[in-house]
Amino acid sequence: DAGVIQSPRHEVTEMGQEVTLRCKPISGHNSLFWYRQTMMRGLELLIYFNNNVPIDDSGMPEDRFSAKMPNASFSTLKIQPSEPRDSAVYFCASSRDVYGNTIYFGEGSWLTVV
């Protein structure tokens, strides 16, 4: 079975540009999570969805970040405008349902903002 698929795997962009990260969860999973990992802050949850509805977005840093899940098989995380401090690895993860089931992670999108 295909795992969580993220794109792009690597992106280098200039400060001020819009960045869109994409995620395809595992088929049949109805919870989706976006995490960010930096050396300073480790792995931190940005937002998660259940049945395409945002449940907890308390980790979203500021208004420059937005996430959408228009359907069960696709989600985006957008940064506009991007800043150098947004440089990080962004992970998408999914699980079958929210009650104690395993969360599976993608391989991440490595973002560098210069």
Place this chain on the structure above:
Amino acid sequence: DAKTTQPTSMDCAEGRAANLPCNHSTISGNEYVYWYRQIHSQGPQYIIHGLKNNETNEMASLIITEDRKSSTLILPHATLRDTAVYYCIVRASNFGNEKLTFGTGTRLTIIP
């Protein structure tokens, strides 16, 4: 969320059992203990989880103390590919609190 305490780093000889401890003294009755690992440059990988009974799968064993305040992850025959950061996480099972909150983990190095 219940917090966990893990050693910052550990070494283990290849072929030996690696025993990774975790303290979670404030764990609640509906919280599971999960273990994930992250090999350099990869996404976190699920290893095992449990509520109160010991668990075993093809990757590892999880031993949870009777009072549930601590646990140990056991990799029975460590290989070089087991070198990674291992995260012990307590996770609620009620709606709205199911997220995984990662700490700093234990950096396990398998020595040839």
